Amino acid sequence: MNFTDLFIAPFAEFEFMRRALVGIFALALGAGPVGAFLMLRRMSLTGDAMAHAILPGAAIGFLVSGLDLFAMTFGGLAAGLFVAVGAGVVARATELKEDASLAAFYLISLALGVMILSVKGSNVDLLHVLFGTVLGLDDPTLYLVAGIATFTLVTLAVIWRPLVLECVDPAFLSSVSRAGAPSHIAFLALVVLNLVGGFHALGTLLAVGLMMLPAATARFWVRDLTPLVCLATAIAFVSGFAGLLISYHVGAPSGPAIILVAGGAYVVSVLFGPAGGVIARRFPQRHFEA
Template sequence: MILSVMHPFIEFGFMRRALVACIALSLSATPLGIFLLLRRMSLVGDALSHAVLPGAAAGYLISGLSLVAMGTGGVIAGLSVALLSGAVSRCTPLREDASFAGFYLGSLALGVTLVSLRGSSVDLLHVLFGSLLAVDNPSIILVSGIAAGSLLILAVIYRPLVIDAFDPTFLRAQNRWTAPLVHGIFLILVVINLVAGFQVLGTLMCVGLMMLPAAAARFWSIRLPGTLAAAMVLAVVASFSGLMGSFYLSLPAGPAVVLSAAVLFFISILFGPCGGLFRSRGRFSGGKEKA
């Protein structure tokens, strides 16, 4: 049975490359999703995933399906939207979430328009939904490098990032420059990981692997280190099961991975030991019976 499960990854190189790329994203993107949830910025990840589209589309118009050009354009566009949204929210009465919404909707429309100017509907689908099974060695090197760098930087800023998530006033009282610096580095990490995910899962799917395991992990641990570990494990499980489903059921690989993450999210809601619906009912019923 183990051989039948592992057969696609033993037999086919494209399945192995897809799995390696997904595992790298699982280890680097999901911790960022945890901190987005802690900072009540869960929808910002979705906004930034759309914000990278015009930059990637501009790179596509200039160099075709070039990994370097589209990735560089995506980073520039994503960081521009993040900085502009933050500036607008600080200088005007508009809240940051509304500012992000306005910029990302405009970015999404601009990106689709740019791709449509030169490419076909197939090219547009490739940019929006990715091509997970077509991941090549340069893409794996890029994604793995981004994952390793992200984990290293996250380890460096971990303590101030945790303080900023739970008690930002205390962090600002210690040093008024620390909080904006940590926030800026954090947004840069989110954008870079979304660009790495865009190379694999597309702009519309990459945020799913970042946020769904992070949200599901809340039901498996009440401590932050345990939540981070649970999110990574859930993301790896979703990647493996999604690729298996895409191989045996002839499903598109990227959406299958995100759909697997969504299934794990709903399972966590129902059966998670830390607040799952059925576990909560069981404790309540047990307490009532004892009373």
């Protein structure tokens, strides 16, 4: 098997492979930067919790209207925002910490979503919502994912400075500006939006993988923010490209293949990454002494 047959032919011959590749590219553009900020803000598990939180809304939309894009998107978005706002309200009105409140909300949401699909739907419906159908993306879904990516990049450009300041020194930001709270709310909305977009391709269980694994991988290679965002986006896209090829040639499910490729890149980076990897920490380079 030559290079063309291995890497190019699947996308040249089959339209569904080209659609999947375009969808993954759009997801990477939005999820890469968002995942980098989630990691820097120590909110990685928040992304995972929000991915599970959209399940009951998407499930209700699926049962009401079937595979209707608007119904599932609106349901998932409403459920995700409800969990994010509800967890924040409970944390501020009680002595419970926000992480514990969010964990409680997302566990209830996950159980509710699985219960709805199990009682009212079928096993096929459950698998579709949990693991997505990246090889079945149609034009409206591609437009939705591309729109979310565009909106994400534009919004990040607007709130970039307060987001960076809040990562570095939130106390200083609160003392010189009131942009901290609005930028945080806008960022949470971007997280939910990108998870809803990723849900259509990778399902609720795997959508967060394309957001967090590339960001964590990139952190072992660069330390500055802008290169980190760019590298995380590139790793997300390459993981999607390689995962689709593995799925095509081996016959494995596409969504898990994509996330496993990203996971493999993470493992390699943990071992060999120059910015804090195992080998770099064990055998640090010597610096010239004056």
